[in-house]
Amino acid sequence: MTTKLETLQLALQTALGEGAAISAALGEVTVVVKAADYIRSMTALRDTPALAFEQMIDLCGVDYSEYGEGTYEGPRFAVVVHLLSLTHNWRVRVRVFCPDDDMPLVESITPIWRAANWFEREAFDLFGILFDGHGDLRRILTDYGFIGHPFRKDFPISGYVEMRYDPDQKRVIYQPVTIEPRENIPRVIREETYGTK
Template sequence: MSTQLEVLQIALAAALGERVGTTVALGEITLVVKAGDYYAVMQALRDDPALGFDQLIDLCGVDYSTYGEGTWDGLRFAVTSHLLSVKHNWRVRVRVFCPDDEMPIVQSVVPLWRTANWYEREAFDLLGILFDGHNDLRRILTDYGFMGHPFRKDFPVSGYVEMRYDPEQLRVVYQPVTIDPRENVPRVIREENYGIK
């Protein structure tokens, strides 16, 4: 007797073939898709009646630059989506890596799932990932004048600019950060026999 996970694996292999790499861990399936196949694979996941992933639950960007304590040797940016099939009661995770680290871009899936609109805007705003075909790609969480993308691993903790109210000009002004960067290392006291009786 096949489990639901095995049935899903068979259906995914039949519908997608060699276009995806599949991994199974902790009872979840993750599909890794090439950027060139991303839109077609997502459309097949939605439209194939054997799969029927009718809901996009989540979409987010990931910066892998310091993954694995800096031992990561792959592409820097990825977009990860979580899909749900209500009819079949199964889920799948889809990951696509942006082929260019300097200009991370993948195809938008807003034409497939309208819920991707704000998720893609968030990934653009926080990580600088561009979505080709998105008709309203603008910042959603940071100010329109914000410089940079704050979820990138190389973004400075204190940012580039700060704002303050200037009583002489009677308005808010932006200026370069005046905080001197420093590292706070907590003092750790270790007891040799802690927890041993």
């Protein structure tokens, strides 16, 4: 007797072919597809009756630059999409790596699932991942003049600029960061009677 997870894996392998790496762990199925096969694979996941992933639940960017404590050698950026089939009551995670670390780019899935619109804008804003074919790819969470992408692992903790209200000019102004970087070392309390009084 095959389990529901095994049935899903078999249906995925049949629909996506050899171009997809399918794995299961902790009751969840992950599919890794190549950037060149991304749109074809996503369309197959939606349109194949044996899969019927009608709903895109989530899409996010990932920066793997320090993954595995710096031992990771693969592409730096990936897009991870979570899909739900209401028909079959199962979920799948799809991961696609951006082939170029200097200009991370994958196709937009907004023609397949319109719900991907703001998720892709968020991944662009926070990670700098570009989505080819997206109709309105602009920042969604950071300010209009923001420089950089704050969820990248190489983005400085304090940022580049800070904004504050200037009472003399009666407006918000931007200025270089004035915070001096420092390392916080927690104080270790070694008193034997600490907390008993």
